[in-house]
Amino acid sequence: MQDDLFGDAAPERKRTETWIVVDHLCSNCMGRLLKRRISPTVTEVRCAKCDARAIGSELELCWCGVNVGRHGKIFECIKNPNKRPEVPNAVLVREKPIVIAPPERRIVKSARSSEEILSIVHAGDF
Numbered sequence: 001m002q003d004d005l006f007g008d009a010a011p012e013r014k015r016t017e018t019w020i021v022v023d024h025l026c027s028n029c030m031g032r033l034l035k036r037r038i039s040p041t042v043t044e045v046r047c048a049k050c051d052a053r054a055i056g057s058e059l060e061l062c063w064c065g066v067n068v069g070r071h072g073k074i075f076e077c078i079k080n081p082n083k084r085p086e087v088p089n090a091v092l093v094r095e096k097p098i099v100i101a102p103p104e105r106r107i108v109k110s111a112r113s114s115e116e117i118l119s120i121v122h123a124g125d126f
């Protein structure tokens, strides 16, 4: 019976359960971040690995804007431009110089696993 195919299959629930993988990594565990829209103006972000959650954009949880600890540099997430067996990660974290102080990202998060990050950065050989 075809009638049942497009019946009341709870489309609303399905929509709010749709998580989109974003190109940013969790600053807590290096897991990939996921994002979903929970209302027309609000998004929620969470880590696929450690399940850290926040309301807002992926920038709430990722490395972008985290202070490297050396003067004038911050981390940022980037899509791996050259995926290969030695660096299979889809997303990497690298350092970049602060050119202009970003107006709305002044919070300095703690870079707990910075050694892990740096090893990945250097393996990327940028």
Ligand SMILES: [Zn+2]
Pocket: 026, 027, 028, 029, 030, 031, 047, 048, 049, 050, 051, 052
């Ligand atoms: Zn995480």
Ligand SMILES: [Zn+2]
Pocket: 023, 024, 025, 058, 059, 062, 063, 064, 076, 077
């Ligand atoms: Zn990021």
